Amino acid sequence: DSGVTQTPKHLITATGQRVTLRCSPRSGDLSVYWYQQSLDQGLQFLIQYYNGEERAKGNILERFSAQQFPDLHSELNLSSLELGDSALYFCASSVEVDLVAEQFFGPGTRLTVL
């Protein structure tokens, strides 16, 4: 158990819908990262927050947005869902943002868009 929790574990929804994925980082970790794992794209970085502020953006679609709240939990919002958004979405957290700080991964949320 990494200490990072993600809810829900599974999510099945229809095209055009909007969903929210939630992540609670390890106690004391200030940095949260979101990654998408899909069969065709592999594991890709989406976005990073540090202590409530957006710090880095990766290959995140405009239909997707995220935020980190004062209690440091984070939410990833996916809207106007398409079939291709079906993937495993991981959240990771780390204490700091330095080069060697380990990122601890949650168990993921599996999103299926029908």
Next chain:
Amino acid sequence: GNSVTQMEGPVTLSEEAFLTINCTYTATGYPSLFWYVQYPGEGLQLLLKATKADDKGSNKGFEATYRKETTSFHLEKGSVQVSDSAVYFCALRTFGNEKLTFGTGTRLTIIP
């Protein structure tokens, strides 16, 4: 930019066989290198890491050496077990860019 090229899978080995999973990288700046493992139905776990050239990361019998001259970080284990069956990801990070850049992953299956 940063990229990681990883040995294509899947890889199937018999128990107690020697394992090598190749990983090479390109990076803008000086990277730290990682191997992550994903067991079925679980998230990624850090297996080992190395932060500078010639460092050797090791854990659970796995080893990888940071080779700057060949830009490689190959994963090895001398005698694999059935419990090592998982997907292995090579990854890197560079200073000022804390996101991890992953390889495509290698699915390893160990048969008794």
